[in-house]
Amino acid sequence: MGYKHLNLPKDNDEFPEGLILVSGKNSYGKSTILEGVLFAFFGPRIFRGRNAESFITYGVQEKAEIYVYFIFDKKKYYIYRKWGRTGSIITKLFEWVKNRKVYQEVKRFNTEKFFEISSEQAMNTVFVRQGEVEELANKRGAELREMIIDLFRLNIIDDALSFLDNESKGKKYEKENLEKLRVPIERINNDINRIEKENSQLRKLITEQEKKKVNYEQKINDLPSNELISQLENLYNQLKSTNDKFLSYKNDFKVKIKKTDLSIGDFESQDTIINRIKTYTENKIKLKKEKNELDKKREATIKGLGKTNGRIEDIKKSINKMEKSLKFTIKKEGKKIALCPTCQNELTKEHYDEMIQKFTNDIKLNQNKVKSISQILTSFNNNIKNSQDKLDAIKENITIHQGLKLDFENYKKYESELRKIEKELKSFLSAYGTQFKNLSIEGIKELSSEKEKVSVELKALTNSLDEKKAKLQAEQERIGQLRNEILKMKDLEKKIGDYEVDIDHINKAKEFVRRFVTEYMVVKRLVKNIALTTDKYIKDFTSGQYSDLLLDLSGTRKTGLSLRIKDNYNGEYESTEVLSGGDRTALGIALRLAISELMSSIRPTKDSPKRNPKIDFLLLDEPLAALDETRRERILKHLIKSKSFSQIFLITHTTIPPDIHAHKIIVDKDISTGISKARFEKPTVII
Numbered sequence: 001m002g003y004k005h006l007n008l009p010k011d012n013d014e015f016p017e018g019l020i021l022v023s024g025k026n027s028y029g030k031s032t033i034l035e036g037v038l039f040a041f042f043g044p045r046i047f048r049g050r051n052a053e054s055f056i057t058y059g060v061q062e063k064a065e066i067y068v069y070f071i072f073d074k075k076k077y078y079i080y081r082k083w084g085r086t087g088s089i090i091t092k093l094f095e096w097v098k099n100r101k102v103y104q105e106v107k108r109f110n111t112e113k114f115f116e117i118s119s120e121q122a123m124n125t126v127f128v129r130q131g132e133v134e135e136l137a138n139k140r141g142a143e144l145r146e147m148i149i150d151l152f153r154l155n156i157i158d159d160a161l162s163f164l165d166n167e168s169k170g171k172k173y174e175k176e177n178l179e180k181l182r183v184p185i186e187r188i189n190n191d192i193n194r195i196e197k198e199n200s201q202l203r204k205l206i207t208e209q210e211k212k213k214v215n216y217e218q219k220i221n222d223l224p225s226n227e228l229i230s231q232l233e234n235l236y237n238q239l240k241s242t243n244d245k246f247l248s249y250k251n252d253f254k255v256k257i258k259k260t261d262l263s264i265g266d267f268e269s270q271d272t273i274i275n276r277i278k279t280y281t282e283n284k285i286k287l288k289k290e291k292n293e294l295d296k297k298r299e300a301t302i303k304g305l306g307k308t309n310g311r312i313e314d315i316k317k318s319i320n321k322m323e324k325s326l327k328f329t330i331k332k333e334g335k336k337i338a339l340c341p342t343c344q345n346e347l348t349k350e351h352y353d354e355m356i357q358k359f360t361n362d363i364k365l366n367q368n369k370v371k372s373i374s375q376i377l378t379s380f381n382n383n384i385k386n387s388q389d390k391l392d393a394i395k396e397n398i399t400i401h402q403g404l405k406l407d408f409e410n411y412k413k414y415e416s417e418l419r420k421i422e423k424e425l426k427s428f429l430s431a432y433g434t435q436f437k438n439l440s441i442e443g444i445k446e447l448s449s450e451k452e453k454v455s456v457e458l459k460a461l462t463n464s465l466d467e468k469k470a471k472l473q474a475e476q477e478r479i480g481q482l483r484n485e486i487l488k489m490k491d492l493e494k495k496i497g498d499y500e501v502d503i504d505h506i507n508k509a510k511e512f513v514r515r516f517v518t519e520y521m522v523v524k525r526l527v528k529n530i531a532l533t534t535d536k537y538i539k540d541f542t543s544g545q546y547s548d549l550l551l552d553l554s555g556t557r558k559t560g561l562s563l564r565i566k567d568n569y570n571g572e573y574e575s576t577e578v579l580s581g582g583d584r585t586a587l588g589i590a591l592r593l594a595i596s597e598l599m600s601s602i603r604p605t606k607d608s609p610k611r612n613p614k615i616d617f618l619l620l621d622e623p624l625a626a627l628d629e630t631r632r633e634r635i636l637k638h639l640i641k642s643k644s645f646s647q648i649f650l651i652t653h654t655t656i657p658p659d660i661h662a663h664k665i666i667v668d669k670d671i672s673t674g675i676s677k678a679r680f681e682k683p684t685v686i687i
């Protein structure tokens, strides 16, 4: 800015404690010094958007740099900040390491965290810039309250509140979850009553059905057992079927026997029939033998007949051949002669005729032979037929006898079986007959179906009873579950109640914390302190005209004036709005000093000492301009005496009253070059 290079105080010197005035004429470069220090600590944000280039005055320079050496929390540091023409920034903090006697960089440092003060707070308390001194006096109650809460880090209370809020939300969530599970106990009781009613109805039904069941069982007991019934039924069935078979075989036998010369009596002894069959068989064998012989003879006769017929045919052929082939052409001694086709001998006609005659006789002879053989054959055929008929008759007789024998055996077999069953039935009846009311087959069938019917009914009844009992059991268990449910619900309701109490307590706690902050902490305690401390300064600064600052900070943003001050001329409390400019400046400085002073001494909460700013110096830019000489002098004197801050830098262009002796930074400007200069000057009088 206006400075090309500045080193204050000289070399490695340190500024003394107490009041240090920064004095010089308008525009000489006083505020620039304060801004430089502010820039070192808080960076370009203090210039509110001005770009780097406009601060880097001299064209050859690429950067603006500042080093501020300070003591903070009893430790020595220096902060270094560089701002490049392009806007790049380097900030570094170095801490003095006593034993090594060097400065060592504090890595990853952050100004606000390091000083435990925000730039906003710093502007309100430590660095008071030009024209801002009256600001506090003009603030409204609610704004001041918020500023104080912020300054004194009372937002720890916000943390407490948000913690309580979370707690209460958590409890509400738990409570709502439980409420979702909740079933009104009355409803469960209604369910139990309904089920109990149903159960008593069910029990009644069960008793009735059990009585019925006993009846049915008695009825079944009174009837003969199923085994006996089926035994008797079986016997009757066997008797009937055996009897039927017996009768049908007997009938068949009778019909068949009628066709023979036999009587039933012949069958009483089997031997008769067996013997008969034996005789028949023997006859049959004999007859077969005879017939076989006849058959053989007949075969031989048929062969003879064939031979005889063959010979006749041969002769006829020879005659035929001769007639056709012999040619009587050769004449010898007047006789016709031919050549024998077989032997090539000469054959005469006579001889030939003689031969033909002989052949013809032979045919006749053989034809007669055929006749007689044919007669023999006919007689053979008759005999054979006769024999065959006899054989067939015997065969049939054998078959009939054998069939009859089998039929008789069967008929006898079924008869004996029938007797056996009749005997069994008799013994069964003598043993169990009394148990049956009606012994007829129909009676038994009826009994069987009646018993079946009763059994089916009994079974149905038993099933229905079992079902009902199972249902009763299940319902009984359900009642047990419902009773458990009631216990659970009671427990649940208790828990919900507990949560409600908790939530109520938390809400009360929140309310209390809130009231504690606004009423007790700020309004009563802090404000009272601020008012008291301000009071100390105000009377002095206003030459006794004003005193008794009343701060009422409990109102809202909209409520009217809350800073009042007592006018000692008329004894009235007046609103700060009616104060003169100078009064307001005086009140502003008084409030600044009071708040800054309290910042380092008061403990708003137990945690506060650690967290409050540890900065115990003040930088005030031109707070005295609006004040007359008397007030200026009073304030300066007060500041010189003040033990609340270790150092106070006060910028002013006004003339310093001659009896004020303080350390000074004299700011000057070379009119020809426009470059500001400054030097540190000790007072001529020892303070």
Ligand SMILES: Nc1ncnc2c1ncn2[C@@H]1O[C@H](COP(=O)(O)OP(=O)(O)OP(=O)(O)O)[C@@H](O)[C@H]1O
Residues within 6 Å of the ligand: 001, 002, 003, 024, 025, 026, 027, 028, 029, 030, 031, 032, 033, 054, 055, 056, 057, 130, 653, 667, 674
């Ligand atoms: N970027 C800059 N380059 C050069 N000079 C600058 C720059 N910014 C400000 N100045 C100079 O610094 C002067 C302002 O200095 P400063 O505000 O410190 O004065 P002051 O002593 O506080 O005056 P006043 O008593 O009026 O408050 C201006 O007159 C201007 O010439």
Ligand SMILES: [Mg+2]
Residues within 6 Å of the ligand: 027, 030, 031, 032, 130, 622
């Ligand atoms: Mg200035």
